[in-house]
Amino acid sequence: MSSKTSNQQMENSLELLNSIRTVTPPKDLLLKIERKIENNKQNVIPLRWVKAAAAIFICVFFTEVYLLSNKTQADDLSELIVTVDYTLYNE
């Protein structure tokens, strides 16, 4: 019974929401929207430029990785040469 009463009380409270009137938006709102759309168009970077920049970045990155890995191999080789040094010392 108490849950029914509580439900009724809730319904009575929510009845208040029926008194809210529909509001007409401001007359200049469409103009503001159109201006915002125009601004967004000007700020957008063309997708092909973004793709080109991404492609260049990836190429540079992998080039660096390749060069670094080659340099490491070259260093290892040069160390080997040093250790296998056949220089004769004057006795």
Next chain:
Amino acid sequence: MPTMTFSEIYKLFGGMVYNVALQYTQNGQDAEEVTQDVFVLVHEKMNAFRNDAELKTWIYRIAVNKSLDFLRAKKAVKRWSFLSAKGIDEKKYEMVHSEFNHPGVQLEQKEALAFLFSCINQLNEKQKTAIILVRIEGISMDEASSIMGLSYKALESVIGRAKIKLQNIINESKEDE
């Protein structure tokens, strides 16, 4: 692709979006901002539509999501300001201090509705949306369930839980007084 131009779409649905945004923000200026965001997105994506029948549901969905995004962003800003203001009960702050400036509310109802909305604001997003769409906007359960992506039964359940939670919030606030 819809047969209507963008300005025709705005004329048809502008009022609807503005009022939905008002129910979430309870503030004319904020509702304007949300409405602008909604229609900018509508303009970007409107060519994706096959027929006008889906358009209303789709626009409602965007209006709900943009309104919720706006509220989340606003809450985040408020949360940061609380870090510097110690000892303030955030819940009480929400209940008492309100930017309640709903132009659809008559003066004599303002205080009562400001209180009711402060309670509705404490519901979770799903519950708040269900109450706004069905009880304030007067949308049918079928349409509301379509907008929210829920089954009819699920929406009924959400509204039922929302009412119980609202009652608890109202009772707690009366106890605090």
